[in-house]
Amino acid sequence: MKKKSTIFIAGTLALSILLAGCQPDMGIETDNLKITKYKNVEIDQIEKPQEVTDEAVDMYIQSVRKGHAQPAAEGLDRAVQDGDAINVDFEGKVDGAAFEGGAAKDYPITVGAGGFIDGFVESMVGHKPGETYDWNGAFPEGYGNAELAGKDVVFTITINSIEEELPKLDDGFVKTVSDKSETVEQYKKEIKEQLEKENEDAYKSQLSEAVWQAVLDNSTVLEYPEEEVQESVDSMSEQYRSMIESQGVDFEAFLEQSGITEEQFKEQFQETGRNSVKQKMVLAAIAEKEKITLSDKEYAEQLEAIAAAYGFRDGESLAKEAEEDALREIALYNVVGEWLVERCIQVAK
Numbered sequence: 001m002k003k004k005s006t007i008f009i010a011g012t013l014a015l016s017i018l019l020a021g022c023q024p025d026m027g028i029e030t031d032n033l034k035i036t037k038y039k040n041v042e043i044d045q046i047e048k049p050q051e052v053t054d055e056a057v058d059m060y061i062q063s064v065r066k067g068h069a070q071p072a073a074e075g076l077d078r079a080v081q082d083g084d085a086i087n088v089d090f091e092g093k094v095d096g097a098a099f100e101g102g103a104a105k106d107y108p109i110t111v112g113a114g115g116f117i118d119g120f121v122e123s124m125v126g127h128k129p130g131e132t133y134d135w136n137g138a139f140p141e142g143y144g145n146a147e148l149a150g151k152d153v154v155f156t157i158t159i160n161s162i163e164e165e166l167p168k169l170d171d172g173f174v175k176t177v178s179d180k181s182e183t184v185e186q187y188k189k190e191i192k193e194q195l196e197k198e199n200e201d202a203y204k205s206q207l208s209e210a211v212w213q214a215v216l217d218n219s220t221v222l223e224y225p226e227e228e229v230q231e232s233v234d235s236m237s238e239q240y241r242s243m244i245e246s247q248g249v250d251f252e253a254f255l256e257q258s259g260i261t262e263e264q265f266k267e268q269f270q271e272t273g274r275n276s277v278k279q280k281m282v283l284a285a286i287a288e289k290e291k292i293t294l295s296d297k298e299y300a301e302q303l304e305a306i307a308a309a310y311g312f313r314d315g316e317s318l319a320k321e322a323e324e325d326a327l328r329e330i331a332l333y334n335v336v337g338e339w340l341v342e343r344c345i346q347v348a349k
Contacts, residue, residue, distance in 0.1 A: 027218070028285045028286065028289050030285060031222070031223070032221065032222050032223040032224070032225070032281070033219065033220070033221055033222060033281050033282070033285055034219070034220045034222060035215070035218055035219045035282060035285060035286070036218045036219075036220075037215075037218045038215045038218065038219075038282075038286055038340065039340075039343050040343060040344070040345055041211055041214040041215055041218070041340070041344050041345070042214070042344075042345045042346075042347050043207075043210040043211055043214050043344060043345070043346055043347065044210065044346070044347060044349050045346040045347060045348045045349060046203060046206050046207045046210060046346060047203075048203065049196070049199035049200055049202070049203045050199070052192050052195045052196050052199065054188075056195060057188050057191050057192050057195065059113075059114070060191050060195060061169065061187070061188070061191060062083060062110075062112050062113065062166075064177055065083055065166040065167055065169060065173075066083070066085070066110060066113075066166060068166070068167050068173075068176075068177070069085060069164040069165060069166050069167070070164065070165055070167070071163070071164060071165075072084075072161075072162045072163055072164055072165050076129065076161070076162045076165075077128060077129065078128065078162070079125070079126050079127060079128050080111060080124050080125050080126065080127055080128070080159060080162060081111070081125060081165075082111050082112045082125060083110070083111055083112050083165075083166035084110070084111050084162050084163075084164065084165060084166065085108065085109070085110045085111075085162070085163045085164035085166075086108075086109055086110075086111065086124065086159060086160075086161065086162050086163060087106055087107065087108055087109075087160040087161045087163055088107050088109055088124065088157055088158060088159055088160055089104065089105045089106065089107065089157070089158040089160060090103065090104060090107065090155050090156065090157045090158070091103040091155065091156050092153050092154065092155045092156075093153065093154050093155075093156075094148065094151050094152070094153050094154075095151075099147075099148065102153075102155075106160065108163065109121055109124070111124060111125060117137060117138075117139055117140065117143075117153075118137070118140070119135070119137050120135065120137060120155065123135040123137075123157070124157065124159060127157075127159050128159065129159050129160060129161045129162060130158075130159065130160075131158070131159050132156065132157065132158040132159075133156075133157060134154055134155070134156050134157075135154070135155045135157055136152070136153075136154050137152075137153055137154075137155065138150070138151065138152050138153060139151050139153060169184060170184065171183050171184060174186070174187040178190060204341075207341055207344075207346075208337050208341055211337075211340055211341055211344045212279075212337065212340070214344075215282060215286075215340065216278065216279065216282060219278065219281075219282050221274075221277075221278050221281060224274060224277060224278075225277065228277050228280075229270075229273050229274055229277050230273070232269075232272075232273035232274075232276045232277055233266055233269045233270060233272075233273035234266070236269045236272060236273060236276075237265060237266045237268075237269050240269075279333075280329070283329075283332060283333055283336055286336055286340070287332060287336055290336075290339065292332075292335060292336055292339055294328060294331055294332055294335060298331070298335060299328065299331055300315065302330075302331035302334050302335065303315030303318060303319065303327060303331065305334065306318060306327065306330055306331065306334075
């Protein structure tokens with residue numbers, strides 16, 4: 001188990017741990033590596049996270065309610081409510097004529113989920129299964145189909161059935177889906193803060209990737225440690241082989257079907273393996289030059305962050321499943337990355 005976890009982290013590290021940034025013009029040169037510039041690296045400006053709107057919060061909560069929806073009782077005869085998953089028929093006409101894509105039968109819709117012109121789905125609230133009615137609306141001026149943009153439309157809509165009922169958004173529901181909130185008001189605040197953090201994390205990730213890529217572009221490996229490259233290639237190919245076999249496919253049969261040898265199979269990972277080793281070399285060189293090390297406190301904090309990123313309950317749980325050397329390497333990437341980002345220069349496009 002531990003071996004597989006280490007392979008997983010090492011493979012992911014090669015592909016996604018480009019976490020970092022920039023500062024002064026001095027580079028680094030060793031016997032096997034040359035970095036022309038790693039401080040004050042210029043990157044295209046990354047757009048700051050947008051404000052989380054009440055609508056975004058409501059949509060997220062709607063998706064949570066949808067995840068807890070229950071099948072509606074057969075023959076449910078009440079009126080459609082916001083959040084219901086319903087089945088409908090509809091046909092639209094512009095100037096009395098049907099148009100392409102304007103009709104459907106047995107179409108599933110979740111009220112409140114969006115995706116249609118304003119007012120179309122909302123009009124279904126209050127109507128019961130079996131009812132047919134006309135709704136008069138209009139396509140927006142900027143609608144994708146220029147022939148329909150800005151035009152008035154009449155949809156004939158039939159509510160076939162209510163398929164699922166969403167739980168009522170009240171304090172009782174909140175307590176079942178949140179460990180922090182006890183009221184709807186508190187839950188909305190919690191979700192807003194969660195979405196703000198996700199947006200901020202996405203921004204930092206974009207910034208880090210851009211800066212690391214700039215640093216790597218400024219770096220040239222003069223001589224690769226071939227033994228390390230081969231270890232990386234073996235690790236990734238073993239990970240891929242395990243994935244193939246986990247799907248019930250015999251590896252030898254897979255090679256035969258693909259028309260390649262095991263050696264050719266491993267050859268496919270050479271470039272990725274070299275990139276992985278290059279990243280490690282650049283990381284080590286910058287950390288040594290700038291005397292960046294991990295204190296016990298920093299490592300503990302990073303361990304918690306890595307655990308969250310990989311879906312582990314906490315850092316302790318992650319530490320039981322992965323080799324400490326691999327975890328410390330990821331943690332150092334993060335710390336060096338933050339150091340570089342603080343020193344980079346974002347240039348407006």
